[in-house]
Amino acid sequence: MRDRFALSMLTVAVAAASVGAFISASITGSSGQGPIARPATVAGKPNFSGIWQANNEANWDLQAHAARPAAVTQEGVYPYDYARVPAAPVLALGAAGAVPGSLGVVQGDGQIPYKPEALAKKKENADHWIDRDPELKCYLPGIPRAMYMPHPFQITQSTNKIHMAYSFSNTARTIHLDKVEGPPDDAWMGHSVGRWEGDMLVVDVSHFNDRAWFDRAGNYHSDALKLTERFTLRSPDVILYDVTIEDPNVFTRPWRIAMPIYRRVEPNMQLLEFRCNEFAEEFMYGHLRKQPLVKRWEGETMTIDITRKIPPGDQFYQWYSR
Amino acid sequence: MRDRFSLLVATLAMATVVVGAMSVTQLSAQGPVLKTPWGEPDLQGIWTDESDTPLQRSPRFANQEFYTEAQRAELDRDRAALLRRDRRVERGTELDVAGAYNAVFTSQKRTGARTSLIIDPPNGRIPAMTPEAQQRAAADRDFRLALLQSTDTCKNKSVACAGGKYDPTPSPKRAEPPPRYNTVRINRHDGPEDGALPDRCLTLGLPEFGAATGSFRRIVQTPGGISIFYDVGQGQGWQRNIVMDGRPHLPASVRQWYGDSRGRWEGDTLVIDVTNFSPKTDYQGSRENLHLIERWTRTGPNALEYVVTIEDLTVWTRPWTVKQDFTRQSDQDNRLYNEPRCIEGNYGHPGLIRGARMEELAYAEGRGPHPATKDNATDFVGVEDDPLQ
Numbered sequence: 001m002r003d004r005f006a007l008s009m010l011t012v013a014v015a016a017a018s019v020g021a022f023i024s025a026s027i028t029g030s031s032g033q034g035p036i037a038r039p040a041t042v043a044g045k046p047n048f049s050g051i052w053q054a055n056n057e058a059n060w061d062l063q064a065h066a067a068r069p070a071a072v073t074q075e076g077v078y079p080y081d082y083a084r085v086p087a088a089p090v091l092a093l094g095a096a097g098a099v100p101g102s103l104g105v106v107q108g109d110g111q112i113p114y115k116p117e118a119l120a121k122k123k124e125n126a127d128h129w130i131d132r133d134p135e136l137k138c139y140l141p142g143i144p145r146a147m148y149m150p151h152p153f154q155i156t157q158s159t160n161k162i163h164m165a166y167s168f169s170n171t172a173r174t175i176h177l178d179k180v181e182g183p184p185d186d187a188w189m190g191h192s193v194g195r196w197e198g199d200m201l202v203v204d205v206s207h208f209n210d211r212a213w214f215d216r217a218g219n220y221h222s223d224a225l226k227l228t229e230r231f232t233l234r235s236p237d238v239i240l241y242d243v244t245i246e247d248p249n250v251f252t253r254p255w256r257i258a259m260p261i262y263r264r265v266e267p268n269m270q271l272l273e274f275r276c277n278e279f280a281e282e283f284m285y286g287h288l289r290k291q292p293l294v295k296r297w298e299g300e301t302m303t304i305d306i307t308r309k310i311p312p313g314d315q316f317y318q319w320y321s322r
Numbered sequence: 323m324r325d326r327f328s329l330l331v332a333t334l335a336m337a338t339v340v341v342g343a344m345s346v347t348q349l350s351a352q353g354p355v356l357k358t359p360w361g362e363p364d365l366q367g368i369w370t371d372e373s374d375t376p377l378q379r380s381p382r383f384a385n386q387e388f389y390t391e392a393q394r395a396e397l398d399r400d401r402a403a404l405l406r407r408d409r410r411v412e413r414g415t416e417l418d419v420a421g422a423y424n425a426v427f428t429s430q431k432r433t434g435a436r437t438s439l440i441i442d443p444p445n446g447r448i449p450a451m452t453p454e455a456q457q458r459a460a461a462d463r464d465f466r467l468a469l470l471q472s473t474d475t476c477k478n479k480s481v482a483c484a485g486g487k488y489d490p491t492p493s494p495k496r497a498e499p500p501p502r503y504n505t506v507r508i509n510r511h512d513g514p515e516d517g518a519l520p521d522r523c524l525t526l527g528l529p530e531f532g533a534a535t536g537s538f539r540r541i542v543q544t545p546g547g548i549s550i551f552y553d554v555g556q557g558q559g560w561q562r563n564i565v566m567d568g569r570p571h572l573p574a575s576v577r578q579w580y581g582d583s584r585g586r587w588e589g590d591t592l593v594i595d596v597t598n599f600s601p602k603t604d605y606q607g608s609r610e611n612l613h614l615i616e617r618w619t620r621t622g623p624n625a626l627e628y629v630v631t632i633e634d635l636t637v638w639t640r641p642w643t644v645k646q647d648f649t650r651q652s653d654q655d656n657r658l659y660n661e662p663r664c665i666e667g668n669y670g671h672p673g674l675i676r677g678a679r680m681e682e683l684a685y686a687e688g689r690g691p692h693p694a695t696k697d698n699a700t701d702f703v704g705v706e707d708d709p710l711q
Contacts, residue, residue: 042545140661
């Protein structure tokens with residue numbers, strides 16, 4: 001801790017020479033009146049502070065895919081995979097429940113190098129998306145998924161910490177630029193340690209649990225996951241986000257995803273809450289209600305009738321019968 | 323102490339261990355106001371109140387703003403005697419089973435210097451409620467008691483039934499919605515909304531004055547920006563991203579669990595104005611009209627002063643003010659804390675709902691008593707009475 005303070009003082013001294021002039025020019029009210037404009041640098045490093053959001057389909061599937069009618073489909077009139085129709089759980093959403101196509105964000109050949117048995121599990125995950133994807137239960141998204149969910153996040157960049165606050169599920173992570181050892185237990189969001197390589201922010205993330213997914217397509221990892229994230233400010237409003245993913249339990253080799261992440265430039269932008277555990281209550285506990293809300297068609301009233309068979313091992317309520 | 327002893331399974335069971343190991347960070351620099359490299363007051367770090375102070379002043383210390391050293395020592399002695407005690411009610415009773423937490427689980431911090439967190443009004447007490455607010459509170463209480471009226475809790479005149487009376491006939495209120503959005507534990511579990519907010523992993527946000535399970539806030543600053551992450555309520559952490567550019571509050575139609583925070587510097591003090599609370603929140607009876615004015619001031623290398631004025635003229639006859647002193651905590655010892663994962667380990671909440679369905683089934687099949695005679699709301703009998711509260 002003493003080192004940390006000394007380090008930040010040293011940073012001040014070094015930074016003062018290089019960026020002092022810029023900061024004083026861009027700060028409209030140093031400690032009294034008026035807001036402070038966002039300077040281009042913090043202590044001499046590119047300033048990533050602000051509210052950001054990916055604008056792609058990676059949260060649906062990291063890999064290239066064609067659009068399809070729904071996240072959950074069933075066999076329709078034809079027996080072909082390409083002619084399936086939306087299934088009951090998402091039927092009422094109409095076209096709003098469809099999955100947009102994408103060219104994918106996996107670099108190189110576009111393939112995720114699963115081990116054979118891991119690929120089988122990925123496919124099984126996809127078949128049981130509703131039962132298994134932690135996003136639906138409002139569990140924490142993990143990294144890197146939190147970076148490209150369809151929700152904004154806010155970066156607050158200081159000299160020894162960079163804080164990332166995600167609107168999804170109130171979650172956050174602190175990137176330690178100073179020395180802080182990893183936690184004694186695994187975590188959804190891992191443990192992030194950052195360093196500067198020139199103007200590039202490089203973050204090593206470890207100490208993950210084995211529960212988070214990469215997307216809604218069942219792509220997953222184990223608790224051996226290690227990430228190397230690279231953040232480059234391509235322009236004041238675009239981050240180039242590049243992640244090397246290693247997990248010898250699941251993949252045969254390291255692989256990379258990359259994407260731009262855009263600043264939310266609206267002048268009135270601010271991070272609003274997305275406190276989704278409230279929104280997931282009906283999904284998780286609805287069947288326990290005294291008067292269930294999910295019924296059937298009554299006359300012309302569409303009341304969704306959901307048949308949701310949860311396979312052994314995925315049953316949230318198995319706990320009760322123990 | 324809204325979320326003080328939530329029933330949730332401790333998803334961060336480790337947290338108690340870490341809290342025990344908490345230590346004060348020592349900074350080498352001493353001096354006037356600490357500043358960030360860009361010249362703003364530096365409020366950064368992890369902060370907590372290291373002592374216990376009651377929100378309201380006890381009548382016993384009515385004319386005292388501060389305890390004497392002898393009084394503090396006596397309180398510390400009495401409270402230390404509670405540590406690790408496992409108080410039980412009569413074995414085999416429902417209340418004994420409901421005692422999920424005892425003094426082995428909870429911790430006591432040293433008694434603070436002040437006799438109350440409230441510094442205004444000068445008597446250290448929450449101001450009187452308006453007649454309308456009293457009526458709303460009475461309606462809430464009557465509803466809660468009606469759901470208890472046919473249980474042994476009322477039959478035995480337990481403290482949880484104070485203000486109510488035993489009636490073997492189940493109340494028709496059992497089939498009615500609560501008078502307003504429910505935030506506390508009630509003796510009915512028809513669906514998720516009957517659960518207390520902490521049981522639903524929806525612990526209230528502000529104002530946050532600490533709880534037996536810990537209350538930590540990490541502050542990170544950037545030029546013109548401040549982020550605060552609260553670690554509270556057994557994995558019910560949440561974040562504030564203070565808007566610092568002088569723009570007005572959110573439209574009145576946008577309401578949030580944690581309100582809407584607008585900050586500015588007044589000299590070396592960060593002043594945050596908080597409005598736009600959701601009607602689903604409740605702090606001492608105040609809901610969507612709650613208005614907070616917070617003042618955060620770094621008063622030393624390891625010291626942060628927090629003063630908040632609490633205002634809602636629809637609830638209280640005057641504003642009131644609370645002061646807390648935070649001490650800087652070790653980054654290393656608190657590195658586990660950013661996971662608001664309460665929901666993932668929350669078996670308690672669905673368990674209460676499912677339990678109610680099982681009781682209804684047993685009654686329907688002639689195997690059990692009328693569900694209205696069961697009390698599934700009263701618990702915490704294992705927790706000792708803290709002489710400080």
